[in-house]
Amino acid sequence: MRKKGFIGFVGRWSWLLIVAFLVLGWKHPIIGSLALVCMIAPAIVAAWKGGRVWCGAVCPRGSFNDNILSKISRSVEIPSIFKSIWFRVLFFIFLIYNFVSGVIKANGDLVKIGFVFYKIIFLTTAITILFGIIFNERTWCSFCPMGSLSALITKIKRKLNERPKRIRVDQEKCVNCKICEKECPIGLTPYDFANNNDKDLDCLHCEECVYACPVNALERK
Numbered sequence: 001m002r003k004k005g006f007i008g009f010v011g012r013w014s015w016l017l018i019v020a021f022l023v024l025g026w027k028h029p030i031i032g033s034l035a036l037v038c039m040i041a042p043a044i045v046a047a048w049k050g051g052r053v054w055c056g057a058v059c060p061r062g063s064f065n066d067n068i069l070s071k072i073s074r075s076v077e078i079p080s081i082f083k084s085i086w087f088r089v090l091f092f093i094f095l096i097y098n099f100v101s102g103v104i105k106a107n108g109d110l111v112k113i114g115f116v117f118y119k120i121i122f123l124t125t126a127i128t129i130l131f132g133i134i135f136n137e138r139t140w141c142s143f144c145p146m147g148s149l150s151a152l153i154t155k156i157k158r159k160l161n162e163r164p165k166r167i168r169v170d171q172e173k174c175v176n177c178k179i180c181e182k183e184c185p186i187g188l189t190p191y192d193f194a195n196n197n198d199k200d201l202d203c204l205h206c207e208e209c210v211y212a213c214p215v216n217a218l219e220r221k
């Protein structure tokens with residue numbers, strides 16, 4: 001995260017929130033329900049701004065991945081299965097089913113409801129760390145249900161002819177070196193964004209590719 005100012009500060013430090021959540025929630029599961037904020041916010045921001053801006057700039061787990069996990073990750077390519085539509089849809093259904101059935105079974109008991117959220121955040125953090133070490137620090141983000149929902153909302157916004165900000169490539173300037181692809185934490189191909197409008201739906205708007213391009217062919221506009 002090279003962004004400056006307040007957003008840059010949030011991106012560098014919001015990982016502390018997920019650490020605090022996991023430590024405090026172990027003793028006080030009632031605080032688990034706070035996870036709802038991080039589950040709803042990416043979709044609201046996507047509906048407002050378009051794109052996975054929350055995932056790239058604010059999300060505590062994303063910040064953890066960028067600032068902590070990246071230091072111990074093997075940083076190899078994210079397996080394509082995690083990016084496939086069917087895997088993402090199945091995982092989305094699986095996770096939402098677990099949330100909803102857990103909350104229904106809790107029968108209005110706030111501590112039990114909090115524990116449902118805590119348990120799922122705990123397990124998904126374990127998956128994040130495991131895959132983050134084996135593959136790439138942002139592997140979780142390639143199939144995170146809330147990230148997938150944000151990408152879908154962005155697609156709908158475009159269908160409605162809204163023009164949210166996005167990374168654009170000037171193909172006259174591009175020398176096809178593909179450095180931007182190597183720098184992209186989620187394995188996108190910014191040099192190709194102009195040819196296919198939907199290749200950037202998972203863009204985190206982190207602008208790493210913009211900084212990395214040696215001929216300034218990329219811009220967020």
Ligand code: SF4
Binds near residue numbers: 177179213
């Ligand atoms: S880094 Fe810049 S010049 Fe290289 S492929 Fe990407 S957009 Fe093109």
Ligand code: SF4
Binds near residue numbers: 186187202209
């Ligand atoms: S395409 Fe660029 S801005 Fe988007 S996630 Fe990749 S590096 Fe970040």
